[in-house]
Amino acid sequence: MSPHPHDQLVSRKAGPLVGSMPIPGDKSISHRSLIFGSLAIGPTKVRGLLEGADVMSTKDALVALGAGIERDAGGVWHITGVGLHGMISPITPLNLGNSGTGARLLMGVVAGQNITATFCGDASLSVRPMARITDPLAKMGAEITCRDGGLLPVTIKGATNLMALSHRSKVASAQIKSAILLAGLNARGTTNITEPQASRDHSESMLRHFGASVQQHIDADGAHHVTLAGEATLRAADIIVPSDPSSAAFAIVAALITPQSDITLVGIGMNPLRTGLLTTLIEMGGDIVKSNDRIEGGEAVADLRIRHSQLKGITVPAERAASMIDEFPILSVAAATANGTTEMLGVAELRVKETDRIKVMADGLAACGVTVDYDDDSMRVSTSTITGGATLSAQHDHRIAMSFLTLGLVAEHPITVTGCATIETSFPGFASGMNQLGASIIDGTAT
């Protein structure tokens, strides 16, 4: 993690972006590698782990639950798993900070063990909906109390004799699916989950990697069905974490919209359930060339070359939303430079992320001169003169902070973003990496 992340940053027009920058490990896979490693029997080694604040919150919580997790001098993480029955009740509440993934997946873990734990988090996490997780876990037999409205703090008294559940989720959410799967590992019977579209399937892949029996298929309507055999045992297995496509997204869009740019990003995760932004940007006319396709640690990865392109507005279909759910803030920045209007459909879930991403992006874009409108489930951004010159708050949301800073690279006047320390949750070294490519993102308190 960077020693002193600046909380206020200023981003302005600079030269073209050229060369390469390191993209940190995938956040979703990093959380899961620590969690599944802790639930396995024996030692697991993890290479390429994202050492951002969110993943470290999950690490601290797992240590409090009894797992052994240590980093060696070479940056490899060593997990001593305690098995599916070996966790202990933590003495103090588990504070998951800003991390929805950490909180929700660990709720599934605690539900399936003979332990009790209380979950809390920061101001953003404390207003995010938890009933979507706690309701199915309660149906499986966990005893759960939470604050009114299904909010943190949540206390879960788990049990090792949970009943398997058949759950049909209203939303495509990997967090809901993964929490139920984690609880289902210890349940009696087969757990079935159906989601309206497939959400990222890193849990399914990792469960198989650790020896569990998981099946998944997509039916003719596009619904995704996942089945897990209960009363499982996980065997320790080493993991290589690919670079996070959701973090690469900021450099990709920055290069596409900054004239004369030409960058290369190496080893980016290409799981097809995460590549909706690439599909969209290519449809918009983005010059993105993929090469060196390979499998690393069970996940598809590739290198990407991205060159400046005049983009055109398109309609992004609702069925694609799950495969780019974290990329809409940065897509809305790309859309502000595209000819015509870009329409994003089926994006209601953005309202319950680290902040209400539809409203916060729309307000920030409008403050910088961009034409934007939205309703509950869709957003439209039209080609605009990006005046910039505004001071915008990140609202405890790393992806909002990085999106506004990327907007500053093409605005007529610099954009100041407050609350940038939150970038540490997913992308330590973001500003320095972007500056290495040629951007100008500097400490705003020093100006």
Ligand code: S3P
């Ligand atoms: C994640 C799932 C998504 C995503 C989040 C990471 C995961 O959330 O937005 O950043 O690792 O499972 P939802 O499951 O709420 O869609």
